[in-house]
Amino acid sequence: MRLGIDVGGTNTDAVLIDGNRVLAATKAPTSPDVTTGIVTAIAGLKQAAEFDPAAVAAVMIGTTHFINALVEGDRLxxxxxxxxxxxxxxxxxxxxxxxxxxxxxxxxxxxxxxxxxxxxxxxxxxxxxxxxxxxxxxxxxxxxxxxxxxxxxxxxxxxxxxxxxxxxxxxxxxxxxxxxxxxxxxxxxxxxxxxxxxxxLRELAEHVAAGLTRTVAEAGISAPLFLSQNDGTLMDVDYARRYPVATFASGPTNSMRGAAFLSRQADCAVMDVGGTTTDVGILQNGFPREASTDVSVAGVQTNFRMPDVLSVGIGGGSHVTHEGGPRVGPKSVGSRLTERALVFGGDQLTATDLAVAAGLADIGDRDRVAHLGKDLVRAGLDHIAERMAEVVDRMRISPDPVPVVAVGGGSILVPDRLAGASRVDRPEHYAVANAIGAAIAEVGGEVDRVFSVQPGRRDAVLDEARQEAVDRTVAAGARPGSVRVVDIEEVPLAYLPGNATRVRVKAVGELSLGDSLGELGDNDA
CATH class of the missing domain: 3.40.50 (Rossmann fold)
Structure with missing residues (x-):
């Protein structure tokens, strides 16, 4: 069994997986210190399904500790x-x-x-x-x-x-x-x-790694601990201590990998709707499409591995205003949804209230939103659908409609028909796809460097790069027989002499724990 945990801006989700079966899932509010929310989520999982902690083979966590520290300019x-x-x-x-x-x-x-x-x-x-x-x-x-x-x-x-x-x-x-x-x-x-x-972030990484290790141990789990990386693969705690920057985009990538696992689709758009934002990315061969340009993180341009994700400030906790027509977001009640939303006795009209009033969800007290006019509710939901369709349209690179997989607790806001989408799927366990993505993540390795490709040597150079990527994946903890190359890119650098070519190869493989996760689908790479 594997335990997957994903820390989001609003909720901390936890799932228990045995092979390709989801045994139990739970949500807990994300705490300011993050760790407390993880403790609560694990406790909730134990209540949802009695399991022997000794039977857990590995614990995978996607955390926001490090990106939060950079954005806040704190603990650096x-x-x-x-x-x-x-x-x-x-x-x-x-x-x-x-x-x-x-x-x-x-x-x-x-x-x-x-x-x-x-x-x-x-x-x-x-x-x-x-x-x-x-x-x-x-x-x-x-x-x-x-x-x-x-x-x-x-x-x-x-x-x-x-x-x-x-x-x-x-x-x-x-x-x-x-x-x-x-x-x-x-x-x-x-x-x-x-x-x-x-x-x-290195000093903070030491404290976070120690804290997460202690938290898991106090739950009675002695299994090895892994953290999710930006590209949807795993790293162990020691690696995380050295490379905390590799966790920055683990939330969106976990959701996308979880969507691939649940929907059995390896090529599609994934729409992850949380409490605060909607993140849209593209799956290619079951893995998130990576950004091809430098990515700005907290106002700093970087060029390390990051997924190509576009976010819009719409989620289940988004404020709804109706001056001059309904507007949804970007302000949100976030983790205080159960305190502030109308259906929970609060005083703030949210996107969740619209969903409940329209009969899309059955949470809280529906009578508390019975006074909302049908025109307001319909117009608000249409505004949400329009914004979501716009993001999908900006992400696709072909004029052809793309299948969309909707995940996340807020995906009740995604309509069954969406402009630019060939279809909209909302698979079972969609609300905890991010934690599932963490639990089923694989080990990865990558090569990205410039080769001098002499005439007649192209195949040999590519073979060398492939083998180096495979070797790095095995060294990172992958089971040798399971490693496969999922992406290869070569870009001739015409302005440099010697037939210089930038070659990037990415390989992934199953974590060497002696278990099997099953296949993502017939199109799985």
Missing amino acids: APTAAIRFGLPATSALPPLVDWPDRLRTAIGEHSHLCHGGHEYDGSRIADFDEREFRAVLERAVEAGARSFALSSVFSPVNAEFEQRAAEIIAEELPGRPISLSHEIGRMGLLGRENATVINAA
Whole structure:
């Protein structure tokens, strides 16, 4: 059995899965400290289904701890951003595009050193150890406790980042170190920004990992703990301690993977409607389509793995106003739905009230919304449908209608017919698809670097990249026989010599726990 938990802005959902069967599911309000909500959800799951904690093979959690800390600019460690690139790159130093509040929050420690590489691995300048040690000394004196190291074209040659990390480990044993070639993709500023964010969250990651481990243990569960990543795959607790930035978009990806599992559809649009927002993404071969451009996180441009998701401020707790016509959202009562919504005795008209008044849901006290006019209810729900259809239309890349799978507790707001959708499915257990996505997640590995593809060598280069992705997936904990390549992309870089081609390969495999989850469907990749 597997225990899946997903922490959302409004609710914390938990499910217990045995193979491909959902044994029990529960919801609990998300608490300010997140951990309390997880404790409550696990307790609710025990009430819903008596199970032996010793029979749980693994616990998978999707958490908002880290993205919340960045958005709030809170609990971030003073971080030294050190780049190897001089005499190049000085025009745009580290942190140049950061919001002032976040620069201040991490201490504004920005440093440049000589070094870096060209795309073919040749050096821009030699590593100057004396220069680096002087920079390190200044950073420590200024209060830096965590270190983010980046170097020009380090995904091609990471020797400068690795040498600098060795020196920090010698001089400052135990200090957190983040290396850009392990975190971001091609593109210096986006990769560097992702690395600085990761470094700033390392101290918090230690506390969160310890807290989650303790929470699961106190529930009597001794199974290994995993956290969900941005691409819908898993990482263990130790990996999460080193790469907390990899959890940022775990909520939407969990919902999309859960939708694929429940609907048996590997290619579709997924509409996840929560209490505050509606998130729409596209599934390709059962996995979320990844963003092809840099993604802004809390006002910082990054280029690490993130799903291509579009959000709109409409959810079950969204405020409904009717001055000059009904408007829904973006304000929301959030986790206070059961206190503020009319059907629960509150004073705020919400989207949930409209759904209950229209007979789409049977929660709370329907008599409390009996006074709402039919025209108001219909117009409000039409407004919601129009906004949702607009988001789906913006996400599809073909003029052809796409199937839509609606999940999340607020998906009662999604109409059975939606413009731009060939059909709308709302599968069983749709309300906890996010927790199901966490529970059934697989292990992933990725290669993203520039190859010199000589004439007649293309197939050999692609085979090399595929094998490297498979090896990384197995090293991450996948069962060797289950690993498969789910995405491969090659982009010729015409402006560079030597037939330079950027190759990205993603592979996934089942977590090596000795159990089987069943298939996603006939079209499963």
